[in-house]
Amino acid sequence: MPAIEVERQILPILGSPNQGARFYNPDLPSSEPFVPGHRTCAGCGPSIQYRMTSKAAGDNTILVGPTGCMYVANSSYLCTPYNVPWAHTQIGSAGSFTAGVAAAYEAMIRKGKWKGAFPNIICEAGDGSASDIGLASISGALYRNHDCLIICYDNEQYANTGIQASSRTPYGGMTTFSPPGPMVPEAKTLFPKDLARMMAAGHPHCYVATASVGYPIDLMNKVRKGLNHKGAAYLMIYTPCQKGFVYETPRSIDLGRLVVECGLYPIWEWNPEKREYDYSFRPQNMRPVSEYLKLQGRFGHLHAEHIAKLQTFANQQWKMMGIELPEALIQAADAKNLVNMATASAAEAVAQTL
Amino acid sequence: MATATEVKKRTVRINGCVASAQAAKYADVDVIAAYPIRPYTATMMALAQMVANGELDAEYIVADSEHSQLSISHGASSSGARVFTGSSGVGVQFAYELYSPISGSRMPVQMMIADRTLDPPGDFGSEHTDALSTRDMGWLMGWACDAQEAFDNHLMAYRIGEDPRVLLPQMVCQDGFFVSHITSDVELPDSGQVKEFLPPYKHPYPLDPRHPVSHGPQIMPEQGPPLQLERARAMEGAVAVIEEVHDEFAKIFGRRYDPWVEEYMTDDADVVFFLQGGHAVTARFAIKHMRDNGLKVGMVRLRTIRPYPTDRVNEVLSKFKVVGVIETNMGLGSVSSGGVLYGEVCAALYESQHKPLVLSFMAGMGGEAIVLDEFYWMAKKMTEAQKRGKIEKRTHWVGFEE
């Protein structure tokens, strides 16, 4: 029997990619593959992202959910929020389970066992899954170039187990595994693993990009570009977690903007055809990191010297994108010009809420 | 590329690994997940060549680990594809996390195992500890003793595991080297026979965008008991299907296996060896020789350990005076302080009116061959116990005692 050619979907790219959350775009599909009624916290960044992602993908989609909040807090036996097929997989199986689904559809369509256009196959892995325990499995899927999109919804910590440090937790971030104390005043001492660049550098044939819930149209377009790319794609999305970051619930989207505006979360695309980074995305403003930090209890213990380190890190990120630094941001990297975030007792109060 | 080529029945000289690869080809598998570890690797090498030659149309995935092999298999099976994977020794253990999720989501993944000792010593010999350590994870499991039986077991396992009354994964085991790398005549069937025997895989609830379902959502503790009971029932329910499929296999292929135990020269036997896998071949020689010298000795070879044929083991072993369990596995600190089979045998005999004496023999450890002299020695220990009417001790380490 001759092999049947596999038909791929092409999703249209939406206009106004730089417009923000409050912008209405009539081209958005009305379908909701991820419906309300689940048990995630109010203002949960990862689930806001989940809705945007699945909306961009549409109904011919299969979702894979490694263990993490987007499995545990979303799915409940006999009542799940997924309107498209969804499967839980192990936290270390993000890339491998997804690869299995993609391989199955390649073979089944080619051999005439399943008829229709190749479905969008999307994995929604947390940063713990993507940067630590499932890293090899994701690298395997990208390297082998299965036609799938692997998303790391990055809430910068192991949220579901009660807020622990992952390789994505920022320097200075307080978690239950990286608490501040007299011996470690800054809490987390290590800077985060540069996961998205690792994925682009190691798998240059893949479409790789970063995004943030602060820029929904950009996010959805990157989902579509990743899905349209024939082969593997990887998207890392900033998704704040109010439980771990400790902020006022309505500010999730604001944080999604601020983190980009202060340079802590560079937004870029890796173009696999040209084999180069595209840094053309520009936030409306550039701000010092302290404006982002001060909204979150997890940074409440930081001293001026720690904030200066974070500013230096942010300034390096701007430079990597070829962006010239305004004098104010250079000044903000000097501890002499900064004040402590809060008193030790305030930090302790925040710690109690974790 | 064409799907599995039409072939006519023929006899070929191949080893156990290649027999397994042939079975996967006949089953027209869709997805293969490979990762190298001796000795099972030879199966994946053969399959890679078949795919390269266009004899088999399948996605051949070189995974990044055994954990990934099993996750790939899980994802592919969940999507409706027929899947083949395999491993040996520490590779079997590296994938451990996945065994329960796969049986729990009722995906009939098939895994070939050519046994290898764990580390230490990690040598290339066959010990059954690798697969046996996963025996309670909800996988159908049994050992072949030669290449032909391995081939046949793979086909039967697909048919049993994919049956909508069962839907369970299968570990199709063979001894590393003693079976996997020893060449013998294997009859390969007509592709028409396989078509008649093995219908295409069709899971009732695959991940299909036209019929959305959620697989494996989080549960509340009170939802646990019915879910676990269902999996236990699937395993119990497999018993009838296993018998049915062995009958059907005999009708179509002309080879009849007792699904549970092979009895060899047991008619009037007083003492019997109880074992699994390839050492049965040596045991048959040893028994013939001892029979010539007037010893009433026989062998009972377990063919399926999960589901465990408790009543059948009870019924068969109750006939004898002494049973010598040849473990070929490590059960450190277990019931007998030897291997894990002893406990399974004794539990099956607990309700028997005529309990034989049971001895556990630690033989073939580290994958060492069990030679004829060792069989004679074990038989001597059994006849001594028979004369004495009681055992001297539960566990004997063969080769370390007079």
Ligand SMILES: Cc1ncc(C[n+]2csc(CCOP(=O)(O)OP(=O)(O)O)c2C)c(N)n1
């Ligand atoms: C093998 C294994 N180790 C540990 C866990 C415990 N665990 C459950 S959820 C979770 C957190 C996952 O973190 P992340 O991937 O970042 O997702 P998030 O919870 O932040 O959404 C962990 C560690 C597990 N389920 N499996």
Ligand code: SF4
């Ligand atoms: S803990 Fe964080 S990631 Fe988890 S549901 Fe709540 S807000 Fe979302």
Ligand SMILES: [Mg+2]
């Ligand atoms: Mg996380």
